Amino acid sequence: MSNILLRKARIGDVKGIQELLRDCADKGQLLPRALTYLYKHVRNFYVAELDDGRLAACCGLSVVWEDLAEICSLVVEESFRRQGLGRRIVQACLGEADSLGVQRIFALTYQEEFFKKLGFVEVDKDVLPQKIWADCIHCPKYPDCDETAVLLNL
Secondary structure: OOOOEEEEOOHHHHHHHHHHHHHHHHOOOOOOOOHHHHHHOHHHEEEEEOOOOOEEEEEEEEEEEOOEEEEEEEEEOHHHOOOOHHHHHHHHHHHHHHHHOOOEEEEEEOOHHHHHHOOOEEEOHHHOHHHHHHOHHHOOOOOOOOOEEEEEEO
16 A cells, blocks of 8 residues: 555545545445535545545544544545555544644544544543534434444543
């Protein structure tokens, strides 16, 4: 996997990020993101870029509160899964969270085993009130969210 560059996203990556997210959203694995959302939050994203410029993965880090951030919109293109790329891109986000002084990182996920291998533990969503009142109340799945909440203390 040496031909994959892990880096912060740029404006030119937004449509590629949306395509990665749409593929997973179509399968019910995560919520889709509008282009306006992605342009507004492009600084939150890391991408894994192939030699030919295509994106193999993306992941966002969204600061939610003074000590809390979310790993969100994590996608690894199917042909690159189970090769450590998901771990690498999440670790990049965790490194940034640490440098920002964020102490707790959470994710809402269907892939809880992946996150548990990275040291996250399953928690009740009630420990994330800032997330619920800022974002979840606008979600079409609210209040019947079927994702699992996982948390990591840095």
